[in-house]
Amino acid sequence: MKNKIGIREVVAMGIGTALFVVLTNAQIPLIFVPNTALQPRMAILAFLAAVFGPIVGAVVGLLGHALGDALFYGSVWWSWVFPEAVVGIAVGLFANKFAVKEGRFVSGRNIAMFNIVQVIANAVAWIVVAPVLDIAVYSEPANKVFVQGAFAFLGNIIIVGILGTILLIAYSKIAGRSSELKAED
Amino acid sequence: MSRLISYEKKDTPIHRLSGLSKLIFFILWCTASAFTFDTRILLIMVFMVVIIYRIARVKWRQVSAVFGAVMFFMVINLVCIFFFAPYQGCEIYGTRSDIIHLFGNYTLTYEQLFYEFNVFIKYFTVIPAIFIFLTTTNPSELASSLNGVGVPYTISYSLEIALRYIPDIQDEFRRIKNAQQARGIEMSSKGRLTNRIKNTATIIFPLLFSTMERIDVVSNAMELRGFGKKKKRTWYSKRELAPADYCTIIFIVLFFAASMVITFADGNRFYNPFV
Amino acid sequence: MEKENRPIIEFTDVSFKYRAQKDPTLKDINLRIYPGEKILIAGQSGSGKSTLAHMLNALIPCSFGGDMSGTLRVCGQEPAKLGVFGMSQIVGTVLQDTDGQFIALTVGEDLAFALENDEMPQDEMKKRVLDVAKRLELTDFLENAPGELSGGQKQRVSLGGVMACDVKILLFDEPLANLDPATGKNTIALIDEIMKKDDLTVIIIEHRLEDVLYRDVDRIVLMDDGRIVSDMAPDEMLCSDMLVKYGIREPLYISAIKAAGAVIGPQTHPQHIETMDITPYRDKIRSFYEDTAENSLSPEKNLLLSVSDLEFAYDEKRKILNNISFNIYRGEMVALVGKNGAGKSTLASLICGFNKPQKGVIMLNGENIEPLSIKERGEKIGYVMQSPNQMISKPMIMDEVGLGLISRGVPEEEVRERVSEALRVCGLYPFRNWPVSALSFGQKKRVCIASILVMNPDIIILDEPTAGQDYGHYTEIMEFIKEIRDKTGVTIIMITHDMYLMMDYTDRTLVLTDGELLLDAKPYQVLTNSEVCSRAYLKRTSLYDLSVKCGIEDPASFVKAFIDEERKKRSKIKSDSDR
Secondary structure, three states, rough: OOOOOOHHHHHHHHHHHHHHHHHOOOOOOOOOOOOOOEEEHHHHHHHHHHHHHHHHHHHHHHHHHHHHHHHOOOOHHHHHHHHHHHHHHHHHHHHHHHHHOOOOOOHHHHHHHHHHHHHHHHHHHHHHHHHHHHHHHHOOOOOHHHHHOOOOOHHHHHHHHHHHHHHHHHHHHHHHHHOOOHHOO | OOOOOOOOOOOOOOHHHHHHHHHHHHHHHHHHHHHOHHHHEEEEHHHHHHHHHHOOOOHHHHHHHHHHHHHHHHHHHHHHHHHHHHHHHHHHOOOOOOEEEEOOOOEEEHHHHHHHHHHHHHHHHHHHHHHHHHHHHHHHHHHHHHHHOOOOOHHHHHHHHHHHHHHHHHHHHHHHHHHHHOOOOOOOOOOOOOOHHHHHHHHHHHHHHHHHHHHHHHHHHHHOOOOOOOOOOOOOOOOOOOOOHHHHHHHHHHHHHHHHHHHOOOOOOEEOOOO | OOOOOOOOOOEEEEEEEEOOOOOOEEEEEEEEEOOOOOEEEEOOOOOOOHHHHHHOHHHHOOOOEEEEEEEEOOOOHHHHHHHHHHOOEEEEEEEEEEEEEEOOOHHHHHHHHHHHHHOOHHHHHHHHHHHOOOOOOOHHOOOHHHHOOHHHHHHHHHHHHHHOOOOOOOEEOOOOOOOOOHHHHHHHHHHHHHHHHHHOOEEEEEEOOHHHHOOOOOOOEEEEOOEEEEEOOOOHHHOOOHHHHOOOOOOOOHHHHHHHHOOOOHHHHOOOOOOOOOOOHHHHHHHHHHOOOOOOOOOOOEEEEEEEEEEEOOOOOOOOOOEEEEEEOOEEEEEEOOOOOOOOOHHHHHEEEEEOEEEEEEEEEOOOOOOOOOHHHHOEEEEEEHHHHHHHOOOHHHHHHHHHHOOOOOOHHHHHHHHHHHHHHOOOOOOOOOOOOHHHHHHHHHHHHHHOOOOOOOOOEEEOOOOOOOHHHHHHHHHHHHHHHHHHEEEEEEOOOOOOHHHOOOOOEEEEOOOEEEEEOOHHOOOOOOOHHHHOOOOHHHHHHHHHHHHOOOHHHHHHHHHHHHHHHHHHHHHHHHO
């Protein structure tokens, strides 16, 4: 089910991307290393992927990052765009298991699983994919990109782990209660 | 209010090109710029993009704010590269010609300068291209163009939705931020990290949930108007390709191929002036 | 009204239950609608009227699942079998939220949206779009983005988007909810014109009865608790007590005539005040007016907020606000009205400090608040956003209400006390340990107000406190706000375009138009001033017409007399129910 694209998924991709782009500027500065502030938009990406599945996660990651960078910073750092999609896909693949919309993202088991998945996904994305692309495509110094990648990894697992988890629990509580009742008012 | 780069209607040869040819040009251009480290090609690209920039009559005020931001990041990145790997250039070019010893293990070399110069001009092949693409391409054409290069129309249309709702969500974000600020919650860099995350959460929380509501409303509206029922769809704002478009596409394909051939012909992406 | 031809819509014993609910939402619906009719479906929230509408466009059962019994035929077909897409070729649905329905980047594209999905070739599509745009006077806006349009224009685009498909039935889901009164009136006129020209059947779901009745309606279908409780011609419906009984607000002139003790008969055609024959009631109305003696006690005035010569612009091109000066007195309830884009929200944002004025002074308690930050002002001037969902950021009620205090470093003990106090004042104390998500809309609104009240502000600014609410919820929210004012003496400023709200509850009205303060007067003075009403996109009250027709020389004082009577009645009902 979750891997199929229905209208709701298309809209989630579009509006999710818009939200991701808007939050490009909302950063929580961490340490003075370029590209390594805490990025609340990562929590949004993880949230959307966990609710809507891997395709939505991939598109919001790709489009959102590329568009956000282009609109706000006038440059697109492609080697950091693709890892974003990796996180979106990885988290999205487990969307059925998290059962956010069904209201079951309240059990410790699902929350733990989400966090294990997001840590692994972020590790692959920022400690492997991003630096490798940086080296392969842009010939950046290896030690620099791995340090940057490590900071991005740390920042992202913190923001997704805290903010992403809180958002998912809260949404799961609301969605599970009465998703079908909404049509009435 | 928003400092984002946006499309501005004008009548220039670049504006007259269809979105599809500009998208193909943009993608191949960026790919070429990413892969090549051949200084000659990069310089030619900088030269070309500056000319196109002039033809497209991009106004400085449209892009100045964003330009400042990207320059800031670029300088930091260049400095970082030096501090992390002062001899990256020597490794790449296989020689070492010192200019001046700075301190500790840091010596400035011609190779490093040249390598960082390449990184620097890479920025200048892409940044103006993005400016041109964003200011000359009617956003309405983007979705159909994406569809034109083979992306399924459902995904292409999500780009249209994204562009449509960015201003609305930006406005809502600002209003929520204001209202929460009046309640004493600020997204500032003061305070402990956990507090900062908490404060950010109080703004993101309502924004995300109203976004989820919006997704419901918009999907109903789209369903009621027949989106997604047929295998294909037509586009109101799609432009037929004119001869100029075909020329552009043929040119960029040839240019891309040529640049890749030249770059990789000697088995090395770098143009090496040191041997 | 008898029609010879066959019904275009026919519900026979239709019941429907949402999958997640225990009880059916629609029960035994029998309804026939004939081609060319205009039907108004009225009912409170939760009466089932939206569910009924969703059955017509097949969103039920195709998108919202559930159990349906009975038969429904639309143009001889079964919506459930045709599906949402199939039905969209027959029934055009115009949603309440024009921003949600405006999907594309420009007007032209949005008008074409359904045609694009139907794979219509581009040149044919352009012709069709141009044709629709002409009919709706949108030709000059084809390349405009939604952000550049007014609310009325956006609604015309929504309408055009469904008209492009040559539908037979137009279905409007609360079309007036987001519009200023004058634009709402124009919309109703436009619907009327289009249905006559294109020979369409129209169904309007709306609880703002008086505004819909601006043009003839064939029947009013009244719903309550999932059933159709009444299905009558408007003239008859207005004479009955059904509307009041089921929580729908009657047109004001009808209430006034009834308040005067007259019994209205259908033969006087009460559907429009302009054409109604009021001779049978004239004497009663006149004596009612003469009896309700002028007894206005003006309370002592303590200056609280003084705004002088305020000026604001985002850029050099256009001033958003110009030369704005007014005073607000302690304990007042003031309405800030004017059409969309007149500068109401900007004025509020200047007072709250979200934006800085280029010129002018804002004094609070005799003190210039210019140097205060947003946060500091927030302790004195509270701001409540339109939708509670835009403000609530904590899952638990106690945490939400205490948020402002905690962020200001107030000790925990004191926070708990003040939060409890605020919850008590707001009638939320019994729910203090509930999650916010378990509350109704009205209760959430209370939480938002409690979370501001807890900081003991001098002023609370509310943005559209009752937008989109039916009469019952409107009354609940407004009575609550009034009660808060009476209990705590806090001053209330409300941004609104609801003429009823302004009339029912405010002491004074500031009318903004194109960035200037057009009038600062009592609500009854505003609503009887034709020139101000038309310039500010307000609607002159029908009580004015009634009083003129009765030969009353001073319509304003008649309106005032009626308002005072109604307020007395309401507070009596309130105190009775409290006891």
